[in-house]
Amino acid sequence: MRIHIGGDHAAYELHQSLVAHLRDGGHEVIDHGPFDYDAQDDYPVFVLRAAEAVAADPGSLGVVLGGSGNGEQIAANKVSGIRAALAYSTELASLAREHNDAQVVSIGARFTAEDEAKQIVDTFVATKFSDEARHSRRLGMVSAYENTGDLPALPELGAR
Numbered sequence: 782m783r784i785h786i787g788g789d790h791a792a793y794e795l796h797q798s799l800v801a802h803l804r805d806g807g808h809e810v811i812d813h814g815p816f817d818y819d820a821q822d823d824y825p826v827f828v829l830r831a832a833e834a835v836a837a838d839p840g841s842l843g844v845v846l847g848g849s850g851n852g853e854q855i856a857a858n859k860v861s862g863i864r865a866a867l868a869y870s871t872e873l874a875s876l877a878r879e880h881n882d883a884q885v886v887s888i889g890a891r892f893t894a895e896d897e898a899k900q901i902v903d904t905f906v907a908t909k910f911s912d913e914a915r916h917s918r919r920l921g922m923v924s925a926y927e928n929t930g931d932l933p934a935l936p937e938l939g940a941r
Contacts, residue, residue, distance in 0.1 A: 787830055787832075802902070865886070875904050
């Protein structure tokens with residue numbers, strides 16, 4: 782599996798550890814930086830590049846890292862066609878893939894131990910989208926909104 786990764790200074794050590802972990806697991810890792818520790822770096826520089834690369838590389842996945850993971854998830858979600866999910870447990874990582882077909886996982890290094898982050902990434906990479914009708918329908922609504930700006934139709938009263 783090809784995995785694009787990007788982060789910032791707050792997650793620099795975790796970033797380096799995950800790159801090695803994923804490569805040791807047989808994955809092709811494309812590192813979008815940072816390439817050295819700089820306490821003043823800005824996560825959008827690296828995270829947007831990682832998310833853009835995932836969008837341009839069908840079948841690949843992405844990992845974005847920061848102090849909390851919040852800003853990184855928000856930035857990745859600004860890339861057209863990307864669904865990024867903040868995960869602080871393996872269950873959330875699994876659900877992000879199974880139910881939302883997320884292509885990018887965001888992890889907060891200040892809130893996630895290294896071993897847990899490795900488990901989160903492994904779970905995210907190993908989990909497939911369920912392709913259940915209800916999940917596909919919901920993703921279709923989100924994609925349609927992203928493309929047209931039109932809100933999904935409201936359900937008729939009593940229809941469900």
